Amino acid sequence: MNIRRHIIYLGWQGFQNFGDDLLYATWKVALGTPLRIQAPLTRRDYAAAAPRFFSQRVRTLSGERLVLLGGGTTVGFASWGAHARNAMTYYDAHALVVAGAGAASSDDTFALGLQRTDWAQWGALPNVALFGVRGPLTSEECQRHWRPAPVIGDPALLYTRYAMPLPTPAARPVVGVCLGASPVSRFSVEVVADAIRIYLAAHPGTTVRVVQLSPEDAGAAHNLVKALGNGTSAEIVAYSGDVHGMMQAIAGCSLLLSERLHGTVAGVACGIPTVPLAYASKCDDFWLSVSGERPALGVTANSHLIADELEKATEPGRIFSVASRTTALQDRLESAAEQLRRWHAGQQPAVGLGRYTERAEA
Template identity: 25%
Template sequence: MGNLGDDAIYDAVRSQLPGATFLDLPPSRREMIRSLATGLNLSLRRTTQVVGGGTIVGRIQWRRLINRGMALMRNCGSHAIGVGVEDPVFVGRNSGSAEDELKHWAPILSEFRTVSVRGPRSAELLSDIGLDVKVSGDPALLLPRPEVVAEDGLIGVNLGFGDDLWGHDPTRLAEEMSVAVKQLSSQGHRFVGVLMNPEDRRWTEIALNGIAAEIVHPVDAAAAARELGRCSVAIVTRLHAGILASLSDTPLITLEYQPKCRDFALSIDAERSLIRTDKVNHVVVVERVADALADSEDIRTKTHAAVSHLRQRLEAEYAALGRQLGLAVA
């Protein structure tokens, strides 16, 4: 649907279940009605529901969709691997987590055959409603590690916010980033803007205004991972910009626009990378970039080890799922 973060999850899940036929549960009423006419609805009754990563649990719109899937696939079971949990401390325009939404998920997830989560905060939130789950990481971590060499002095920039952000002021954030970029450019750094979503262009252009920098919209998640992998450090807001950069161990400055960014950072022991968007100023950004570059070797080593550990967990869970589905699993 034009969002490389969603595509990254989908591509990763497909790569882990070779030989499986994937049918997409219709997300809207209009598409649900169309599925009745095309026969998709009947086909779905013979499938297993697999919920990939993404911030799904704790959002009312996803609860309705997943309940529909469970009703259709009652005899085949449901699995959630590396799923994210909406943190109710953040109230965005479309977060869908109001009125104790999360409490409605305990009976739903209790019926799932597999439940694991993206990060420690997601696990903590499910523990609060009585569910004991393990952290397996975001499924996008299963994408191939890009074979690229980082270029000294090249900084990747991604600015995009989804439905809302801490501070609710994207213009202020983009302008602070613009000042930081100019200071870093005066120190000899070069930049590339990496768009995860077409909507990111507006804000990334503000951040890179006045700087001779290419802005790229990669064709797929693998291409985005390569772009981020050739950077000596990446400054990102979008969750999956940070995840794809982590595939190549790229040091991150994560502008935490929603709690899901912290959830992932905690999963790879990279809390040091976070600056909440309502706390960002250009001085802090420049200082964090200098620190990340100075500690680059140590950061890359620790990131590689953390990502490898989560990849092993995810691979084991998808292998078990593949066996349940009767697929040939290596």
Template identity: 25%
Template sequence: MKKLLYIGWIGFNNLGDELLWNIFKNTCRKYFKDDEIEITPSVPSVDLKNLDKFDIVVLGGGSLLLPGYLQVLQNALHKGKSVIIWGTGLDWIGKENLDLLLEDKLLSLEQNFKQKDIEVLEEVIEKALFIGVRGPLTKKAIEIMLGNEKSKKVQLIGDPGLLLEGHFQGRRGEKEKVIGINWGTTFNRLYGGNEKLVEKQIVKTAKKLIAKGYKIMIYTVWPSDIPSCERLYKSINNPENVEIDKNRYTEQELIEKLSKCRATINFKLHANLLSLAAGVPAIALGYRFKVFDYAASLGLEHLVVSADSLNLTQELLERVEIIENTGETILKQYQSKKTNYIPLLESIFTSDTL
């Protein structure tokens, strides 16, 4: 029996990270018998410095391409363990560098990766069995750090959240005019550095949507987001037309809940994929690099509104209009990309990689 360590941000009740672990675990069960592989998730009690009992270490979905986790992978390689990178990505790249990257003008990522970190990344990529990253911006950033030749092994395989199974409720035109809003906190670590201002703009957006005949459903994907959602609900101050749902759902329960919406506006990254899995086009608040990376992987960059936008309310309202006019096209785009990514995401299970 092979013993595998799955590294993710697990055990903190964040639905996005938990669903990525569930997807990995369930896909393993789909392709392997119980006596073939034993998986340990990296819950807080697991010591990432003691890898002796594992044969394979998998850096899973999320935004985990960070120096600390790369060091864990390097240590695993030095102990003779097999290493796999599966659907993870970069984050924490500043807005100025993101804009330069999008314009193919970024020359260095020294703000995020020092030379010693780049050397660790280079060794991990050279020796890992498989390197599959979430989005094209992550891939491009790695190429900037290592050069094209040393980055050849890096594959774009999409976010593992694309393996979520959908739940579709009725035709788009038959749905109530409900807009789901996922709000929360990132403790002010967002583009523009002003979470309160973004919240005020979302309140303004919600009020304008209500005036257009929409109802609002506020929902969370992380318990720490509840106070922010409660504040948003009180600020909109329209209980007749606004519902706040503070329940902690599984991914499948939330997909079913979201399936009644016409569109969603989402702060947290995986709320967008949960919405799309429900057959509901999603507007992403581009609060950090990872959101732009996700959107670029699906060709849905036009549905991202940057958190530092000076016209955030107007841009959100414009995206709702785009969804009302082209919602079916957006969902077809998502399904097409998903169809392309699924074999890539499942390739570590269907080949001899694991």
């Protein structure tokens, strides 16, 4: 008998945040499915979406179901543990799939000041198909608090393997800049603007593209253009829900400086020399995965250090090293996607996906 199989997507997409939407778009193209079944995030959301939820629940009753955790910094957090448990319970899912998600480091006072961790809750989740996590810092946290987890990279690295951006060739070199973090940017607009001016002085004819990846970043984007001054050719490209369009805007840059994590991920995925402005451990986690080093720029970095890192990013050795590690991570992510495609097509059982066995983890 041919049993229908359903993937329930668990993420934070649809709120005009490029990073969350990029993860969702990546899984859609990588798995070859529209991922129409999207789990609500709270009991209140389940109540608000009751007609849609019950319709989806009835349609999936006769098949097998997996809940796919889209990615992001979710593992270990109490809120996301509850979201995962609710989705598995309400959809009666056979397993929770974790492939490329991240965790906050135990010493990340910024991230842990925004959300509470509850590793015991994650340990109590039954039937987790754990393919791997975003980076080495997450792997360490999982080893310490949960279970062993290999590094396979951020899922959004796969986007360009399936939907390669085709940027319009720029008449002049373009340095892209992204300032923003939730709830607000942690970097000084004036310091970043001064660093860009230093770089532009050494590279005449270069223009500036400010990429605004969330509505929260609008103030920082406009203040940056203002701080650069009228003598600088600068434009703002704001994300409006078109993931591919924003990927094209990023791919059209010659160099990218990004505070937003998925601005950095997108730049790396597009093969653009990229410099992260690290404001939380998730930035370190990703950059370690693609470079083997922690980011050089923390929130106290001065303009000259930022300008120096922009120069170093275009060195052939740095470009080759990041590209090589990125390709290896993309291969690992592709292996996970292939297993999920095979499961979805009825060619592979759920047991055996990632590190999933049919037992609850205590």
